[in-house]
Amino acid sequence: MTPTVQRLLVVGYISAIGMPPIGFIIGITLLLGSRVKSRHGLGIVLASVIGVLIWVVVVGSGALTSTNQGY
Numbered sequence: 084m085t086p087t088v089q090r091l092l093v094v095g096y097i098s099a100i101g102m103p104p105i106g107f108i109i110g111i112t113l114l115l116g117s118r119v120k121s122r123h124g125l126g127i128v129l130a131s132v133i134g135v136l137i138w139v140v141v142v143g144s145g146a147l148t149s150t151n152q153g154y
Contacts, residue, residue, distance in 0.1 A: 092123050099130035103138065106131035 095113065099106025106127055114124030141147065 095127040100134040103131040103134035
């Protein structure tokens with residue numbers, strides 16, 4: 084595996100949690116790409132789906148809203 088592919092895998096896993104749509108695209112690219120076939124593609128896609136669910140729960144719970152209005 085080339086260093087470029089290894090970097091893409093790392094970026095894919097990190098973005099799957101931090102920015103799920105981008106991680107999903109990277110995962111699909113790794114899964115279906117003709118030049119790079121990787122078994123990690125499915126893992127990145129699943130991590131991005133889990134990442135979306137985590138972000139929905141965090142945003143839906145109001146955890147990102149400001150509680151102090153007195154500034």
